[in-house]
Every structure is written in structure tokens, then in C-alpha cells.
Amino acid sequence: MDEAGLRILLNRLADTEPPPARIDLDVAIARGRRGRRWRRVRAGV
Amino acid sequence: MSGPQVDYVEYVEARLAWLRRLAYLLCQDWHEADDLVQATLTRLYTYWPRAARMDNIDAYVRTILVRTFLGERRSPWFRRVLLPGSAQADGVAAGADPDVVLDVREALAAIPPRQRATLVLRFYCDLDVAQSAILLGCSAGTVKSQTSKGLAALRRMLEPAWGGGSDRG
Numbered sequence: 001m002d003e004a005g006l007r008i009l010l011n012r013l014a015d016t017e018p019p020p021a022r023i024d025l026d027v028a029i030a031r032g033r034r035g036r037r038w039r040r041v042r043a044g045v
Numbered sequence: 046m047s048g049p050q051v052d053y054v055e056y057v058e059a060r061l062a063w064l065r066r067l068a069y070l071l072c073q074d075w076h077e078a079d080d081l082v083q084a085t086l087t088r089l090y091t092y093w094p095r096a097a098r099m100d101n102i103d104a105y106v107r108t109i110l111v112r113t114f115l116g117e118r119r120s121p122w123f124r125r126v127l128l129p130g131s132a133q134a135d136g137v138a139a140g141a142d143p144d145v146v147l148d149v150r151e152a153l154a155a156i157p158p159r160q161r162a163t164l165v166l167r168f169y170c171d172l173d174v175a176q177s178a179i180l181l182g183c184s185a186g187t188v189k190s191q192t193s194k195g196l197a198a199l200r201r202m203l204e205p206a207w208g209g210g211s212d213r214g
Contacts, residue, residue: 032090
């Protein structure tokens with residue numbers, strides 16, 4: 001397999017039919033906000 | 046919802062499919078990929094004020110995703126709970142040869158995470174050696190050797206299954 005072959009295979013693999021996403025954006029925002037607060041606390045801001 | 050939060054949600058909604066695909070190539074499993082994307086989006090929100098000022102937000106997010114992936118793979122907790130062969134239950138792309146897709150997925154899953162990440166960055170994200178080195182936090186020489194080792198490992202695993210592949214160079 002050469003580089004061009006791998007490129008084609010990776011693109012084919014990426015086209016795999018995905019299941020419904022299990023990602024919860026509200027949770028990401030809530031945890032991200034907490035992370036931002038911690039950063040401020042650590043930085044003493 | 047405040048302005049920056051609206052921008053964040055708009056960005057995520059527009060790029061979620063791309064992020065999931067990239068995470069899937071790294072993890073070889075959709076459930077793990079979604080966990081990786083969830084962790085990436087959490088981190089992105091924490092650093093959104095900085096990310097939103099960047100010319101290329103995609104590059105920043107890609108860096109978070111790949112480094113989170115490699116960081117998790119290094120942790121003892123992950124090595125303990127990783128179930129071998131869990132990647133085999135997913136579907137395959139419409140129109141693609143299922144055997145080929147399964148062979149490639151199993152071969153990719155079998156190579157070390159850092160080699161896999163290097164191959165994905167070089168040949169799916171089309172990053173050059175220098176860009177990959179910056180993202181991975183290593184030297185250009187390391188990227189070249191990881192690329193060469195990763196390709197050789199894939200060749201070793203795939204070519205016997207595909208009948209030698211001597212015509213593929």
C-alpha cells in the first residue's frame with residue numbers, strides 16, 4: 001500500500017455511515033464553563 | 046444565550062459531522078469517537094474566547110481533538126478499560142466494499158495510537174510533515190518515522206489479506 005492508496009482508504013472509512021450522535025452540547029457547555037472558572041481561579045483573576 | 050455562546054453553538058453545529066469523522070478515524074469506534082468529541086467540545090468551550098479570535102478555528106479544534114485522543118491513550122485508566130475488538134460492530138460506508146473497510150479498520154486499530162494519529166493527519170487531513178509535527182508536539186523526523194512505520198505495519202497486515210499487493214508499489 002502506498003500513500004495514495006491509504007488516502008483513498010481513509011476517505012472511504014470516514015464515509016462509514018455514523019450512528020446517531022451521543023454528544024450533549026449542554027453538558028459540554030456546562031463543563032466547559034466550569035473549566036473556565038477554574039482557570040480564572042488558578043490564574044487569580 | 047450570550048453572543049459568544051451563540052457563536053460556539055453555531056460553530057459546533059456546522060462542524061460536528063467533520064469532528065465525528067475525524068474522531069472515528071482515530072478511535073475506530075463510533076462510541077469512543079463520540080466520547081472524544083464530547084471531551085473536545087468541553088475543552089473548546091473553556092478556551093472559546095481564545096479560539097473565536099483565531100483565523101483557523103478548525104486547526105485549533107483538530108489540535109485539541111488529537112491531543113485529547115493521545116492523552117487518553119496514554120492514561121493507565123484507558124489501557125485498563127479498553128476492550129479489544131470493540132470496533133467491529135459498526136456499519137460500513139454505503140457503496141464501499143465491506144470487507145475492505147473492515148480490513149482497514151482492524152489494521153488501523155492494531156497500530157499504536159501515535160502512528161495512527163500521524164497517518165490520519167498526513168493522509169486524511171492532508172497536513173504536511175511540519176504541520177503534523179507542530180500539532181503532535183514532536184520533531185519532523187519523528188513524524189517521518191511514525192509515518193513510515195505506520196505504513197509498513199498496515200502493509201504487513203493488509204497485503205496478505207488482499208493477495209500480496211505487489212502491484213501497489
